[in-house]
Amino acid sequence: MISFLxxxxxxxxxxxVLVQGQTESMPQTPPFSAMFDSSGYNRNLYxxxxxxxxxxxxxxxxxxxxxxxxxxxxxxxxxxxYPDRTYIFTFLLSxxxxxxxxxxxxxxxxxxxxxxxxxxxxxxxxQMRKIAPKILQLLTEWTETFxxxxxxxxxxxxxxxxxxxxASGEETYRKNVQQMMQCxxxxxxxxxxxxxxxxxxxxxxxxxxxxxxxxPQSIQRDIITICNDPYTLAQQLTHIELERLNYIGPExxxxxxxxxxxxxxxxxxxxxxxxxxxxxxxxxxxxxLSYLVATEICMPVKKKHxxxxxxxxxxxxxxxxxxxxxxxxMAIISGMNMSPVSRLKKTWAKVKTAKFDILExxxxxxxxFYNYRTALRGAAQRSLTAHSSREKIVIPFFSLLIKDxxxxxxxxxxxxxxxxxxxxxxxxLAKQVSEFMTWKQVECPFERDRKILQYLLTVPxxxxxxxxxxxxESEGPENHIEKDRWKSLRSTLLGRV
Numbered sequence: 128m129i130s131f132l133x134x135x136x137x138x139x140x141x142x143x144v145l146v147q148g149q150t151e152s153m154p155q156t157p158p159f160s161a162m163f164d165s166s167g168y169n170r171n172l173y174x175x176x177x178x179x180x181x182x183x184x185x186x187x188x189x190x191x192x193x194x195x196x197x198x199x200x201x202x203x204x205x206x207x208x209y210p211d212r213t214y215i216f217t218f219l220l221s222x223x224x225x226x227x228x229x230x231x232x233x234x235x236x237x238x239x240x241x242x243x244x245x246x247x248x249x250x251x252x253x254q255m256r257k258i259a260p261k262i263l264q265l266l267t268e269w270t271e272t273f274x275x276x277x278x279x280x281x282x283x284x285x286x287x288x289x290x291x292x293x294a295s296g297e298e299t300y301r302k303n304v305q306q307m308m309q310c311x312x313x314x315x316x317x318x319x320x321x322x323x324x325x326x327x328x329x330x331x332x333x334x335x336x337x338x339x340x341x342x343p344q345s346i347q348r349d350i351i352t353i354c355n356d357p358y359t360l361a362q363q364l365t366h367i368e369l370e371r372l373n374y375i376g377p378e379x380x381x382x383x384x385x386x387x388x389x390x391x392x393x394x395x396x397x398x399x400x401x402x403x404x405x406x407x408x409x410x411x412x413x414x415x416l417s418y419l420v421a422t423e424i425c426m427p428v429k430k431k432h433x434x435x436x437x438x439x440x441x442x443x444x445x446x447x448x449x450x451x452x453x454x455x456x457m458a459i460i461s462g463m464n465m466s467p468v469s470r471l472k473k474t475w476a477k478v479k480t481a482k483f484d485i486l487e488x489x490x491x492x493x494x495x496f497y498n499y500r501t502a503l504r505g506a507a508q509r510s511l512t513a514h515s516s517r518e519k520i521v522i523p524f525f526s527l528l529i530k531d532x533x534x535x536x537x538x539x540x541x542x543x544x545x546x547x548x549x550x551x552x553x554x555x556l557a558k559q560v561s562e563f564m565t566w567k568q569v570e571c572p573f574e575r576d577r578k579i580l581q582y583l584l585t586v587p588x589x590x591x592x593x594x595x596x597x598x599x600e601s602e603g604p605e606n607h608i609e610k611d612r613w614k615s616l617r618s619t620l621l622g623r624v
Contacts, residue, residue: 194546199234219273220556233281361449362450369522377560379402379405379406384537451510470598599616
């Protein structure tokens with residue numbers, strides 16, 4: 128069983144470098160953290176004379192709206208112009224609310240070929256030298272930031288076609304095209320490998336109670352026998368979190384909310400399948416960790432062992448908070464707050480709960496998670512000025528991040544009354560997603576422990592019913608409702624009356 132758990136290194140993060148001699152006309156590619164200023168707008172958007180009257184609307188040099196066609200035109204470089212990186216990211220992220228990425232790619236290819244005479248064998252070589260590196264840079268940014276778009280064969284066909292036209296010009300471009308394609312193929316192969324591992328893990332997951340009944344000796348182990356140091360466990364949880372975060376594409380946040388575009392003649396984007404599987408796998412991991420915590424607490428027969436387990440997880444949660452791993456922290460707290468655990472009053476009476484109270488206060492949902500958001504801002508600030516990977520770690524409470532993006536999406540229209548795309552909304556969306564992009568690229572600085580990782584990812588956990596049963600077996604029912612439920616669970620799960 129260990130063989131399929133070979134640990135996957137987070138996807139390669141190569142940066143595409145243009146060959147010397149081609150760099151002077153190329154834009155700088157800043158890190159994601161530097162892409163957006165604090166207000167969410169980009170202050171230095173290149174604005175040519177045509178843009179102000181070519182279907183794009185600006186205010187104070189900020190692009191606020193435009194027709195879809197004009198926005199696509201604005202994405203395509205020409206001899207004198209290259210789009211700002213914030214614009215490229217924002218438009219590629221949000222355009223999928225209006226059209227499939229392969230449709231956008233087809234339009235971009237068409238504009239590049241037609242406008243720049245790439246199809247003309249007699250076209251001016253000088254012209255080609257000026258425009259080819261820019262088109263190549265645009266394709267590179269697309270393949271690096273949204274590689275999953277290219278799992279679509281139509282995307283790949285268009286990319287290869289345009290890349291071939293550029294590469295046939297000069298040897299220099301051929302090398303760059305090759306490097307871009309190799310990097311993309313490697314990323315997609317790593318993703319497939321990761322998805323296979325996830326599928327194997329979920330196919331082998333069983334209910335803990337089933338294993339207990341058939342092979343009671345096989346799981347006498349608990350998490351403390353596997354790892355008795357809370358700090359080490361927090362580090363291994365951080366490994367899992369960062370690995371899973373790393374595989375979520377930025378577009379998944381938008382694709383999770385794809386609705387029908389009112390101007391799209393009743394054809395819904397992505398109607399065939401929402402491409403959000405890595406995002407969903409990450410949410411499933413949160414749920415698994417919550418259930419694992421509850422299982423480990425409810426399993427022991429003796430009260431003092433249950434109390435020790437609760438105190439252990441309080442220490443793990445505190446270490447997660449110190450690391451900046453808010454997702455594991457919240458999963459542990461939610462596991463400890465599940466009814467089968469919280470009802471164990473005699474057990475809790477033996478626990479020193481002061482540390483737990485502090486953690487609960489930090490993650491208190493009141494005032495829209497004000498305390499947590501303050502802590503998150505502090506961690507994000509620390510990350511920006513960090514000198515080590517250890518200080519760079521920011522793992523947000525993921526369900527809340529999705530909720531924030533959902534409400535931003537729901538709260539503003541995608542289009543204005545005149546049919547223009549509401550680009551002001553998409554700056555804000557891109558700002559939130561780009562912050563996540565910075566966090567997901569942090570390399571985990573802690574040493575991996577295969578045994579602990581395997582336990583966390585594959586040990587069977589109790590279902591909700593099994594948790595209640597274990598809880599009632601540990602501390603008997605307190606009222607008629609609980610008594611009836613206990614009898615019913617004993618009969619269905621244990622076959623006893």
